[in-house]
Amino acid sequence: xxxxxxxxxxxxxxxxxxxxxxxxxxxxxxxxxxxxxxxxxxxxxxxxxxxxxxxxxxxxxxxxxxxxxxxxxxxxxxxxxxxxxxxxxxxxxxxxxxxxxxxxxxxxxxxxxxxxxxxxxxxxxxxxxxxxxxxxxxxxxxxxxxxxxxxxxxxxxx
Numbered sequence: 001x002x003x004x005x006x007x008x009x010x011x012x013x014x015x016x017x018x019x020x021x022x023x024x025x026x027x028x029x030x031x032x033x034x035x036x037x038x039x040x041x042x043x044x045x046x047x048x049x050x051x052x053x054x055x056x057x058x059x060x061x062x063x064x065x066x067x068x069x070x071x072x073x074x075x076x077x078x079x080x081x082x083x084x085x086x087x088x089x090x091x092x093x094x095x096x097x098x099x100x101x102x103x104x105x106x107x108x109x110x111x112x113x114x115x116x117x118x119x120x121x122x123x124x125x126x127x128x129x130x131x132x133x134x135x136x137x138x139x140x141x142x143x144x145x146x147x148x149x150x151x152x153x154x155x156x157x158x
Contacts, residue, residue, distance in 0.1 A: 048076035
């Protein structure tokens with residue numbers, strides 16, 4: 001979490017943090033921001049056929065990712081990546097997946113997709129690579145973070 005805060009501070013990206021007991025699902029995390037006007041994000045780490053390509057999908061936590069539909073859109077047969085690849089690629093464990101895990105992806109080989117619906121939101125919530133806190137960040141700063149970290153992203157209709 002300290003590394004995330006350090007990088008955001010360096011990039012002059014404003015954020016707020018809410019500390020809470022460890023949570024393992026977006027539904028659990030939502031309880032701690034239920035009175036704040038924000039969009040709760042779900043971050044899903046997937047792998048392509050034969051675990052050759054890796055993907056991070058960011059969408060509203062109320063949406064269900066249609067893996068078959070998205071597989072057709074991006075042209076790769078997707079499945080949830082194993083814990084092994086989550087640790088190897090993002091240095092994270094299940095329950096802690098977040099856009100900020102990209103900080104640990106030195107190869108820059110995770111393709112990032114953001115649901116078009118999130119563009120209508122001002123504040124988005126993410127774990128700061130630690131499931132004992134929730135970070136609120138402006139959607140424009142999400143894109144600034146990705147750009148400054150040299151990660152390409154695509155906006156798609158999930």
